[in-house]
Amino acid sequence: MKKLLLILLVGLFAVPAANAAVVTYGWEDGGTILSQYGDITATNVGDVVHTGARSLYLVDQQASGTPEVFVAWVVGLTDGDEVTATIWRYDTTPGASPSCRIWGGYTSVGGTIDDYAGSAGGNSDYGPGTGWDQTGHTWTFDSSGGTRDGLVIKVRTYSSPGDFVWVDDLEVIYPDGTTAYIPEAASPVEDSTWGGIKALYR
Numbered sequence: 161m162k163k164l165l166l167i168l169l170v171g172l173f174a175v176p177a178a179n180a181a182v183v184t185y186g187w188e189d190g191g192t193i194l195s196q197y198g199d200i201t202a203t204n205v206g207d208v209v210h211t212g213a214r215s216l217y218l219v220d221q222q223a224s225g226t227p228e229v230f231v232a233w234v235v236g237l238t239d240g241d242e243v244t245a246t247i248w249r250y251d252t253t254p255g256a257s258p259s260c261r262i263w264g265g266y267t268s269v270g271g272t273i274d275d276y277a278g279s280a281g282g283n284s285d286y287g288p289g290t291g292w293d294q295t296g297h298t299w300t301f302d303s304s305g306g307t308r309d310g311l312v313i314k315v316r317t318y319s320s321p322g323d324f325v326w327v328d329d330l331e332v333i334y335p336d337g338t339t340a341y342i343p344e345a346a347s348p349v350e351d352s353t354w355g356g357i358k359a360l361y362r
């Protein structure tokens with residue numbers, strides 16, 4: 161995973177405080193996700209993008225429940241720290257599935273990204289379903305008595321098996337002195353003009 165400690169870009173959605181850093185990721189380097197929970201396929205594709213030439217294509221493969229992919233992880237957080245994350249999603253089914261949401265989960269002190277330590281909630285809005293829209297949420301960190309220090313940024317799909325959505329242009333604003341991880345580049349970057357088809361039929 162990439163380790164990012166410097167302010168690289170200032171995003172459009174929110175202006176970070178002076179003591180905060182920003183990282184953005186648009187899937188341009190062929191990466192996918194950091195981890196996942198549940199039965200969901202994540203593929204780097206080039207067919208439907210918000211900006212650039214690549215995006216992340218998610219196919220819900222789970223009969224019931226809510227699978228999710230982990231697109232960022234901030235560690236070293238303490239009580240009261242604020243983390244803001246935004247992402248663009250592509251959904252063309254107003255008021256119906258498939259839909260997706262941005263969500264958060266805590267991780268335990270010294271644990272991995274998969275060491276789940278409780279839900280952090282998120283943005284419950286499913287969006288207008290009329291194409292690309294930006295969703296986001298600000299989390300105020302709760303260490304639960306010092307037992308957790310990480311926050312995973314997740315995208316959850318709400319749909320039937322085989323349904324799909326695209327996401328792009330993730331931005332995370334996190335406190336100075338903490339560490340943010342985003343998906344790492346694929347090597348080599350796969351030509352995935354047909355990535356969506358491969359994801360559906362492999």
Ligand SMILES: [Ca+2]
Nearest residue numbers: 186211212214
């Ligand atoms: Ca992109």
